[in-house]
Amino acid sequence: MERKEYEMTQADLDKILEACKPVPYMVVGGVPPRSPQENANAAWAELGSRMGFDHMTVLPTGRGIRCFYAVPNDSQFRCTVCGQIGTVGRCCGLDTREPLNDLARAEVEREHKT
Ligand SMILES: [Zn+2]
Numbered sequence: 001m002e003r004k005e006y007e008m009t010q011a012d013l014d015k016i017l018e019a020c021k022p023v024p025y026m027v028v029g030g031v032p033p034r035s036p037q038e039n040a041n042a043a044w045a046e047l048g049s050r051m052g053f054d055h056m057t058v059l060p061t062g063r064g065i066r067c068f069y070a071v072p073n074d075s076q077f078r079c080t081v082c083g084q085i086g087t088v089g090r091c092c093g094l095d096t097r098e099p100l101n102d103l104a105r106a107e108v109e110r111e112h113k114t
Pocket of ligand 1: 079080081082083084090091092
């Protein structure tokens with residue numbers, strides 16, 4: 001799939017920069033803190049699920065720190081009748097789709113509210 005260009009907000013950037021900061025190494029209750037790399041990954045994953053891209057595919061664009069390329073993460077459904085996986089999931093009827101990711105679940109939730 002092709003990468004699309006995204007631009008994060010200043011607030012999102014702050015969150016990621018904050019996550020990249022080194023954490024003081026203190027073992028609390030026998031659990032070591034997460035490394036900055038893990039924190040940064042978690043921050044990117046959160047941003048990706050909110051903005052709809054795959055956070056493992058992020059590349060810099062060279063046009064400012066808030067701009068980046070990533071592969072869009074479309075909603076994925078599985079048809080419960082034929083097992084087909086796709087972005088629509090209505091191949092065998094209106095109620096045969098099962099959401100496979102956060103985007104798809106959000107789509108289903110929106111539908112149930114309206
Ligand atoms: Zn089907």
